[in-house]
Amino acid sequence: MVLPDELFKSVLKDDVKNSGVVKTFEPGDVILNEESFIRSIPIVLDGSLKVMRTDPDGREILLYYIKPGESCIMSFLGGLHQEMSKVKAVAEEKTQLLLIPVDKAGEWIKEHPEWTDFMFRLYHRRFEELLEMVNLVAFQKLDQRLEHLILQKSNLYNNKEISITHQQLADELGTTREVVSRILKQMETKGMIKLGRNKIVLQ
Structure with missing residues (x-):
């Protein structure tokens, strides 16, 4: 299992290996659907995911991509608060994911500062990408x-x-x-x- 070395160090790395499950998905496979329960947090090891949002008429729009070494902050926040998913995540290409149980991801916030820092950095990056998407839709x-x-x-x-x-x-x-x-x-x-x-x- 290949993990981002800058993130998963020492005890956290062992916890991730012991708790996570590695699965491979083909292009087009739906990893997470809107209005579904969030049971695990995906970390991309190889390949990429695209995160989509669907309007009431069934039209979809791309929000952002998740690349190797990254996770889906939307699924993390939704899972942490036991909410239904507000986005759809789909494999953009053949993709290998490390799936972390939601309860473990929540525990690590209290136990591992590097995990908390990882999530905050992801939140900041996704927020900037969503702002860029808003600008594209509104002004271009x-x-x-x-x-x-x-x-x-x-x-x-x-x-x-x-x-x-x-x-x-x-x-x-x-x-x-x-x-x-x-x-x-x-x-x-x-x-x-x-x-x-x-x-x-x-x-």
Whole structure:
């Protein structure tokens, strides 16, 4: 089991290994659903998760990604207060997770300062990402949001070639496939990207 060395040291590292369960998920697997009970806190060991929010009409919007060495602060806070999940977490790619029981994660807040510091740093990072998302939705046009999302995914995979459908992009932006396809074609005309079958290549 590979753990972030800067976080899991000495006694805490042993507690994590003894309490956590490692599981592997395939792309598209739902790790946590909205309005479901939170029984464990996921720490990403390999791969990535995307955290989504669904509106009353069933449209989804991407909130942020969880990368290796990170956890989902929303599931941690919800689990700590025995609340139902307010977000949906989905495997973006083949992903290995360390699942920590909620009760253990709560106990470690009192027992391990490094765990508390880890959670506060995650909270700060997620808060900044959510502010960025609010700015994108409120102040930027859809073509700018789409460009930002494509760059996010390129950085996430460390690859200029992204395997994704127009429908998947539309789902993450909370819009329609037709709108996304039209904007992508405009981006290709401008020489920003090259479109292929279920893939986008940044130029």
